[in-house]
Amino acid sequence: MNGSDNLYSQFVAWSKMLLPLAALALLSTLFLWARASEPTAIPIAELEELAREPRISEPYFAGIADDGSVIALAAEEIRPDADRPDAFAVTTIRAEIDATDGSRIEITAGRGEIDPRAKTATMSELARLTSSSGYVMETEGLVADLSTGTITSLGPLEVQAPYGDFTAGGLTIALSESGEGQQMVFNGGVRLLYQPQP
Structure with a gap:
């Protein structure tokens, strides 16, 4: 009973x-049509495509994670996932996470998926992550836990840091053990090219 109530609550939300x-x-759309000087016809094929594939252009979602971080998601387009009815496929996804310590993380990716039931956003097709501390990272994909603010890479990544460039097999960004801000943990064989500052 609790599971069905939870699913219904998520659907309502x-x-x-x-x-x-x-x-x-x-x-x-109605206002645009009302201002047109001449009647504009919409091709039947376009109407049929819209009916077959419902979508929303330029959606924006925002919320607060368990640690108080503010998470915002925006995209060019969102539509129901054909393979998973309870998930949404997203085109040109952008995410911003403002942590309670004042740090900020921005993520962009070509495609993604939002799963409301699992409270996750998956970003693929060359995900790029930029942090306010000066890190710029690129990887094949990232998964963001929307309830905790935790970010995990789906594969190896290349990183430009204030002190040099390096590669790593994986990355996890999560709340530090002290509970004060987020920390980045690189793993899976880190190789650093250190560039001392002049």
Whole structure:
């Protein structure tokens, strides 16, 4: 019973976000049509495609993780995942995490997936992560836990740091043991090219 209640609550929460966005998109379309000097016809094929593949353009989601970090997600387009009805496929995803210690992490990727049930956002197709501490990282994919703010790489990554360039087999960004801010842990064979500052 608790599982079904939880699923229903998640459905209601997502509906509260997605339905107003869809309503805004429809209202914007109505205003654009009302201002047109000449009637504009929409091709039947385009209408059929929209009916077959529902989507929302430029969605934006924001929330607060368990540690107080503010997490925001934006994308070019979001649509239901054809293979997983409870997940969403995302195009050109962007994520921003503002930690309680004042640090900031920005992530961009070509594609992604948001799973409301698992509370995760997966970013793929060359994910790029930039931190306010001066790190710039590129990897094949990242997974962000939206409830805890933890970020894990899906493979090796190349890193530009303030003190030099290095590669690593993996990365985890999570709340430090002291609970004060987030820490980055590189693992899986770190190779560093140290560049001393002049």
